[in-house]
Amino acid sequence: MDRLTSAKIPASTANPSLYSFAVPSVAYGKSATWFYTTIAIVIALLVLEQSIYRYKKRHLPSDKWTIPLIGKFADSMSPSMESYKKQWNSGALSAVSVFNIFIVMASSNEYARKILNSPSYAEPALVHSGKQILLSENWVFLTGKDHVEYRRGLNALFTRKALGIYVAIQETITRKHLKNWLAEAAKTGAAQPIMMTARAMNMDTSLRVFCGNHLPEHAAREINEKYWAITQALELVNFPLALPGTKVYKAIQARKVALRWLELAAHNSKIAMANGAEPECMLDEWVQSLADPTYKGRKEFSDLEMAMVVFSFLFASQDAMSSGLIYGFQHLADHPEVMAKVKEEQERVRQGDYERPLSLETLAQMPYLQAVVKESMRVQPPVLMVPYKATKAFPITDDYTVPANSMVIPSFYNSLHDSSVYPDPESFTPERWLDPQGPANSNPKNYLVFGSGPHRCIGLEYATMNMTLVLATACAMMNWEHEVTPLSNTVEIIATCFPKDGCRLKLTPRAHS
């Protein structure tokens, strides 16, 4: 009985240890409810995420399921040509999701151009860090009529007269840098990567073309040194807060430095033009064109606004032009038969005088080198694609409408490697551009290296002129051999495309007989 009694006690409320257990058991019940409710909500959200993804993509080729929450984030962190090609070749339109951003990739020429030329449905959408770096009031973020009008005013900076002024600056800066390259090469006699030296040359050229001598030498050096931080922040997805130490934070600091100096340059240019100086750079051309009494349009631009425009040009050109130049050197070195023809043409145009500065007229006498530049960017386009955003539901085909607010990304590679327009598309064949009736010249719509439509690259003539000039000057001053490595033909995508080994060249001065 005692045993029974004692046995009963713990079964009731007498045992303090069991009693104290009874309280949490009520809490456990509650937390279990919460636990299961939370699980149920999470599952419901995950199912919803998959359903929305599948509803949006409809019949487009893509993975059946998206990785919960992050989607193809991992792929976007380390993009490769192979993964992009797989995506582009999966269909003219295909779908992917990154962090719940629904993305439609357009790989055919028809759909890529349709996106670029449909401003009422789609507008450029820079990577998130773009707005933090450029500032949201930068003109490049204007849309529709405002964009068209602003851009019209900037066309004055790329007229033939303006380009004629820039050539002389480009030539001087290019010679200065190539001389340094040769001096450095002479020290070791070994091949060195040109990745960073070509970028530095390009930035120096841009700064002097845009700002002339209105920028002190140490300022140009500082911008040049700090700009790499901006390139590194141009990843598809960045840490959202620009906290100290993050890439975006460093890029913002670099932009602040650059804008301060560019503002000073704009200020100095206004003073020089007011004092009757001749235009010597892009800012001067701009200030002078605004003062022209026949100029119709807005005439007042603050120093800061001018600085922001110049900064937008640096931003748009530094990576793309550096990529184009580096591959230009690499393609020429890898194709000695093409290099021989370029040298022949140089000899014909320069008639033995390799010191005479180049001009627009002499550059126009180099159709073969111009074809080399065009072909080099076709084979390896600096920019593979540009992100746009559907501002409303965009009926891109009869049976597919891109949902509003999706990213929609026209990619250029397949247009530029279309074998019906560019037979043997992987081969580097500048000759294809020499026949005016040939398929390459008859299908300009396929040459999407500079985009298409209202946002087509405003600097395209300047860019091709600069690449032609740099390669012509390099041909005049030096020989270069490519040290081919296993990574030479692997593309590294850092905003634009670069050979993964940085393009290792062995440089020697060229002796002219």
Ligand code: HEM
């Ligand atoms: C090889 C060199 C270059 C390449 C491959 C290139 C390529 C491109 C591409 C693909 C676009 C987007 C076009 C579109 O959305 O349809 C673009 C836009 C732009 N580019 Fe270039 N670019 C180069 C050099 C330059 C240079 C040298 C400048 C300025 C001096 C420049 C200024 C711009 C600007 C301002 C835009 C935006 C235009 C707008 O939104 O209206 N680019 N570029």
